[in-house]
Amino acid sequence: MSTYQTLIVGTDGSQTSLCAVYRAGEIAAERKAGLIIATGHPSRSSAARRSSAISREASAWATAAGAKDVETKPIPGAPAAALVDLAGRSRQIC
Numbered sequence: 001m002s003t004y005q006t007l008i009v010g011t012d013g014s015q016t017s018l019c020a021v022y023r024a025g026e027i028a029a030e031r032k033a034g035l036i037i038a039t040g041h042p043s044r045s046s047a048a049r050r051s052s053a054i055s056r057e058a059s060a061w062a063t064a065a066g067a068k069d070v071e072t073k074p075i076p077g078a079p080a081a082a083l084v085d086l087a088g089r090s091r092q093i094c
Helices: 015-031 045-064 079-089
Strands: 006-010 034-041 070-076
Touching: 006 015, 006 079, 015 034, 015 045, 034 045, 034 079, 045 070, 070 079
Parallel strands: 006 034, 034 070
Antiparallel strands: none
16 A cells, blocks of 8 residues: 555646656556646736646646646645645645
């Protein structure tokens, strides 16, 4: 049984962050765990649209890595704070 049930990874659409998404997708596939891809964005409609495009691309990377249970979460707010908030609500960190 895997110790991971769900992994959370953040992305801003950069090549480096998409590599992190890919690796998280590999780990999720190996562990048969779910994967949540978070994107933080300012509360402007143009930023929200960009976040949506980033989420779609990141989801494709995770799926290509073998992840089966992929969920995207565009979250209003600063990216780092959004990721910490999501992880806290998911009880992934204390």
